[in-house]
Amino acid sequence: MALAVESTFIAAVNAAESVRQFSRASAFATYAFVPANLAAYKTAWAAADVAYLTAVNTARNTSGLTIGNNGDFGPIAGNIGTIAS
Numbered sequence: 001m002a003l004a005v006e007s008t009f010i011a012a013v014n015a016a017e018s019v020r021q022f023s024r025a026s027a028f029a030t031y032a033f034v035p036a037n038l039a040a041y042k043t044a045w046a047a048a049d050v051a052y053l054t055a056v057n058t059a060r061n062t063s064g065l066t067i068g069n070n071g072d073f074g075p076i077a078g079n080i081g082t083i084a085s
Helices: 004-031 035-063
Strands: none
16 A cells, blocks of 8 residues: 555656646647658657656655666656567
């Protein structure tokens, strides 16, 4: 069972991921495989990732949880996404 501070952190990460997914979906809908829109799509994709990481880092700093920095991308350590590669 998670502590209250952990539950708050988890909720913040979930909210940040929801915003990121919505931003990516909006960018993809705007791109619509039109080559002229590709640069804007890539910029929006990168901005969504930056906003996500900023929100997660803010939540982590606010919570005071000791989540180590092991060089992985994002707050969860390990090679979770590599199974799809």
